[in-house]
Amino acid sequence: MDIEQFRKAGYQAIDRICDYYYSLQERSVTSQVEPGYLRQHVPLTAPEKGEDFQIIADDYQKIIMPGLTHWQHPSFFAYFPTACTFEGILADLYATSATNPGFNWSNSPACTELEAIVMDWAAQLLGLSPAFMNASGVGGGCLQTTASDSALVAIVAARSLYQRNNPEAKMEDLIIYTTTQTHSLGLKAGLVLGLKVRAVEVDARDQFSLRESSLRNALDEDTKQGLKPFVLVATVGTTSSGAVDDLSEIGKVAKDYPSLWIHVDAAWAGVALSCPELREMLYLKEINQYATSFCTNFHKWGLVNFDASTLWVRDRKYLTEALDVTPSFLRTKHGDAGTVIDYRNWHLGLGRRFRSLKLWFVLRSFGVEGFQKYIRKSIELNNLFVKLIEESGNLSLVTPSSLALTVFRLVPKSSAQDAPAFSTQVLNELNHIFYGRISARHDILLTQTTLNGIFCIRLAVGAARTEEKHIRSAYDLLVKEANAVLEAYSE
Ligand code: PLP
Numbered sequence: 083m084d085i086e087q088f089r090k091a092g093y094q095a096i097d098r099i100c101d102y103y104y105s106l107q108e109r110s111v112t113s114q115v116e117p118g119y120l121r122q123h124v125p126l127t128a129p130e131k132g133e134d135f136q137i138i139a140d141d142y143q144k145i146i147m148p149g150l151t152h153w154q155h156p157s158f159f160a161y162f163p164t165a166c167t168f169e170g171i172l173a174d175l176y177a178t179s180a181t182n183p184g185f186n187w188s189n190s191p192a193c194t195e196l197e198a199i200v201m202d203w204a205a206q207l208l209g210l211s212p213a214f215m216n217a218s219g220v221g222g223g224c225l226q227t228t229a230s231d232s233a234l235v236a237i238v239a240a241r242s243l244y245q246r247n248n249p250e251a252k253m254e255d256l257i258i259y260t261t262t263q264t265h266s267l268g269l270k271a272g273l274v275l276g277l278k279v280r281a282v283e284v285d286a287r288d289q290f291s292l293r294e295s296s297l298r299n300a301l302d303e304d305t306k307q308g309l310k311p312f313v314l315v316a317t318v319g320t321t322s323s324g325a326v327d328d329l330s331e332i333g334k335v336a337k338d339y340p341s342l343w344i345h346v347d348a349a350w351a352g353v354a355l356s357c358p359e360l361r362e363m364l365y366l367k368e369i370n371q372y373a374t375s376f377c378t379n380f381h382k383w384g385l386v387n388f389d390a391s392t393l394w395v396r397d398r399k400y401l402t403e404a405l406d407v408t409p410s411f412l413r414t415k416h417g418d419a420g421t422v423i424d425y426r427n428w429h430l431g432l433g434r435r436f437r438s439l440k441l442w443f444v445l446r447s448f449g450v451e452g453f454q455k456y457i458r459k460s461i462e463l464n465n466l467f468v469k470l471i472e473e474s475g476n477l478s479l480v481t482p483s484s485l486a487l488t489v490f491r492l493v494p495k496s497s498a499q500d501a502p503a504f505s506t507q508v509l510n511e512l513n514h515i516f517y518g519r520i521s522a523r524h525d526i527l528l529t530q531t532t533l534n535g536i537f538c539i540r541l542a543v544g545a546a547r548t549e550e551k552h553i554r555s556a557y558d559l560l561v562k563e564a565n566a567v568l569e570a571y572s573e
Contacts, residue, residue, distance in 0.1 A: 083135055091135055098143065099171070103154070106547065110524035111155045115148055151527070156547040157556060160527040162321070162350045162382045162487075163544035165456075169447045170387040173440035183433025187422035188414040190436075194423055197225060197438035203445055204392055207453065208355040208378070211370035214394040216423070223394040224428045225437040229349035230267040232377035232393040235401065235429055237271045237313050240343035240374070242404035244312035247341060251310050253277075259300070259314040261292045263325055265347065268315045280304065280311075286534045289481050290323055292316060294331035301339055313343040316373075318364050319351025322531040322540070324484025326351070329368035336372055343374040349391070352378020354461075354485055357454050374400070383486070383544045385444050385456060390437050402427040456546070460486040463553050464543045470557040476564050480533055486543040489531065492516045492564045510537040512567060519563045526556055 083091065123145040152158065154166050184193030198216040201223030205215050216222040226232045237258060245251060257278040260268030264281065272279035282300045284290045301311050314336075316327040329346070336342050346369055354360045355378075361367075369376055375395045380386040395401055406427040408417070416422040426432050445453065464486040471477045471490050478493040491513045494504060504512070517530050517539055529540050541556065 087135065091139060094139065098139075106152060106155055109152055109155065111157050111527045112151050112524045113149050114524055119149060120145065154545060154547065155527075156545055156549060156552040157526045158545045158548075159541045159543065159556060160529040162542050163548075164381055164388050165383060165385050165544055165546040166387040167385045167444055167447075167546060169443040170385065170440040173443040174387060177436035177439045180436070182436055184436060185426035185432050185434055186412065186414050186417055186424045188416050191422075193434075193436045193438070194425055196436075196442055197425065198222070198423055200438045200441045200445065201225070201392060201394070204380070204441065205394060207445070207450055208352065209358070209361055209366050209370075210355075210376065210394060213370075213396055214376065220398065221394065221396045222398040222423070222428075223392060224425055225434075225441070226377075226391040226393050226429055227389045229265070229347055229377050229379050229391050230270060231430065232375075232391050233267040233315060233345060233347055234271045234274060235393065235405070236343070236345040236375040236377070236395070237275065237277075237315075238430075239395070239400040239404040240313040240345070241275065241277070243343065243400050244310065244341055246403070248310070255308060255310045257304055257309045257311050259297075259311055259342075261290075261317070261327065263290050263320040263322055264315050264317055265321050265349065267347065271315075278309070284325070286481075288328075290320060290325035290533065292327035292332060294328070294335055297332060298335050298338075301335065301342075311339060311342055313345060315345050315347055318346055318348035318369070319354075319484065319487075321350070322533055323481045323489045324351065324487040325481075326364060326484070329365035329372060333368050333372040344372050346373040346376045348376065348378045350379065350382050350487075351485055352376070352392075353380060353382070353384040353453075354457050356450070357457055360485070380441060380444075383457065383460065385448060385453065385546065386440050389435075390441055392441075398423075398428070405429070460543045460548075463548060463550065464488055464541075466550060467541060467543070467553050467557060470554070474557075474561060476568065477560065480536060480538045488541045489533065489538050490541070491536070491538040492567060494568060506535065510535075512571060513537045513539070515570075516564060516567045519566065520560065523559070523563075526559060 153164050182190045182193055184190035187194040202215045202217050205223055212218055214221045214223060226235060241256060257280055258268060258272050260279060260281050261284045262281045263284055269279055280300060282292060282296050284292055284296065304311055316329060316332055318326050332344065336344060351364060355364055355366055375393060377391060377393045380390040380392060381388040417424045425434060464483060467488055468483045471479055471488065475495050476492055477490050480489045480491055493509060514537060520528055531538055531540055
């Protein structure tokens with residue numbers, strides 16, 4: 083393809099993307115293809131001779147599009163939605179046009195410098211302490227691919243710091259602390275690093291947040307056994323129910339365990355810190371006081387298309403001392419002089435995408451006010467859903483809703499007022515059937531979870547195009563499915 087052919091194909095691609103967004107509401111949210119569907123359409127080997135690009139572009143529409151789940155659909159309420167904006171799409175287009183794995187400052191100064199600056203913008207947007215900012219010269223922030231990578235990087239740095247301070251500690255004694263509600267990233271880091279992981283129990287009465295006594299008991303018990311707790315992954319906004327670990331109490335415990343690195347995983351909820359009225363409930367003060375590292379994903383609820391996981395550390399040396407490997411072919415004048423950031427030493431890979439461009443485009447185009455408005459709107463829409471559930475006959479909340487996430491289930495009215503009417507087992511069976519019916523539909527997508535043995539359903543608001551009418555029709559549809567389950571049950 084030459085430059086003029088690219089121009090033509092590029093205009094067509096933008097036209098088709100616009101048409102896609104115009105048609106989004108009329109599409110199904112989920113795909114209706116069967117596993118292996120693509121094998122019928124795509125040959126097993128690459129073509130011997132190059133093909134005409136128009137055929138390739140048309141095949142994207144014909145073959146690929148039917149197998150996509152439309153995460154930008156306004157009725158996408160599953161997992162945590164990944165809001166995407168045109169500003170982010172355009173930034174990715176520019177970034178990929180210059181394809182530039184800016185791992186050292188000197189191989190593309192703009193990539194490094196923009197990342198350092200916009201990470202400071204993002205830190206200020208969220209109210210993080212200046213200690214985390216790149217401008218501090220001590221702490222700093224960088225963009226990682228996912229929250230799982232951010233946690234892994236933080237845990238690698240925590241282990242390295244612990245080993246430097248405790249050279250006698252044996253690797254097999256090191257232990258990562260999580261809770262039973264921590265995302266799979268805790269266990270995965272343990273698997274990758276070959277380290278023990280302890281998931282501390284949390285209680286439904288505490289809305290599944292980590293509290294002082296259970297953390298302290300677990301730490302004391304393991305320490306007595308000779309284990310070395312070196313990192314705790316605390317969560318602000320768990321995946322299942324949006325629970326927020328009590329960072330104030332965790333901070334108290336941490337005073338007795340000064341070598342415990344506290345990584346705060348706020349992959350989903352962290353961007354809500356942009357709204358001052360939410361900062362107290364999300365423990366901003368304590369994050370600033372106690373967290374050694376903090377992560378949130380702008381690619382979830384933060385209007386930036388995947389991927390843009392922001393990670394801040396209180397001291398950048400923790401990262402570079404763990405991850406700096408500099409063979410002679412990577413040495414540069416500025417790197418040797420220590421006058422620049424070489425981001426390759428802040429993550430696992432060498433090359434890195436130019437992700438800061440999309441964060442920059444989005445933050446400039448929305449401004450702080452626009453960003454806050456969007457977060458508040460998701461919360462208001464979720465509050466509407468909560469109100470509808472509370473007023474409903476047979477649907478009921480499992481835990482208090484958290485920000486833009488509601489966890490609910492089907493509890494037949496007689497049972498809600500008169501608990502013994504349905505056992506947990508029967509309710510779980512009913513809810514499996516209920517969820518089965520919801521997930522068999524293609525006009526909406528929600529995901530399930532289990533809390534303390536209770537099977538429940540999650541509705542997460544956050545897709546950029548979701549409006550009140552989508553919430554109301556989601557609710558109507560849920561009521562219809564719930565009634566169908568109850569009718570079948572009573573027959
Ligand atoms: N942490 C929390 C609380 C999450 O909800 C999620 C995903 O939903 C993750 C981490 C994982 O995010 P990522 O896919 O960026 O690794």
